[in-house]
Amino acid sequence: MVSDSKRKGSAGEAISAYRFLTNGANVYIPVQTGKRDLIVELWKGKFFGVQVKSSSKPMYEKDRKTQRYRFSFRKSAAQVYNKDSVQIFALCALDKELICFIRNDGDKVHFNISDDSFTKQLENESYATLLKGLNNDD
Numbered sequence: 001m002v003s004d005s006k007r008k009g010s011a012g013e014a015i016s017a018y019r020f021l022t023n024g025a026n027v028y029i030p031v032q033t034g035k036r037d038l039i040v041e042l043w044k045g046k047f048f049g050v051q052v053k054s055s056s057k058p059m060y061e062k063d064r065k066t067q068r069y070r071f072s073f074r075k076s077a078a079q080v081y082n083k084d085s086v087q088i089f090a091l092c093a094l095d096k097e098l099i100c101f102i103r104n105d106g107d108k109v110h111f112n113i114s115d116d117s118f119t120k121q122l123e124n125e126s127y128a129t130l131l132k133g134l135n136n137d138d
Contacts, residue, residue: 012054
């Protein structure tokens with residue numbers, strides 16, 4: 001039987017692939033598990049590795065007024081994702097079926113998004129910002 005964390009990861013990958021496809025990207029799913037969950041072609045011949053991070057619901061912390069989604073960018077306790085192989089993080093809130101897209105700068109260890117700010121507007125704005133930043137790298 002598939003573990004709950006694998007199921008959540010697969011759901012986040014499917015939602016992310018769908019969002020990339022509906023935004024006009026070509027999406028490829030690697031045959032082997034490894035550094036990337038998805039590979040996307042955002043412009044003809046321009047491929048980017050995507051690491052999907054999924055959260056089923058926001059964390060409750062009694063000392064905070066608002067709940068937040070917390071995403072970790074570590075492969076292991078001491079290792080972050082190499083920005084040469086993973087250029088994009090797709091942060092998926094499974095309960096809302098929304099994604100926040102961010103570039104991998106190689107420095108982030110965690111990323112938090114408050115429950116009330118994780119909206120469709122955030123998804124759209126983060127995707128536009130991602131495209132602009134990646135396009136400016138050329």
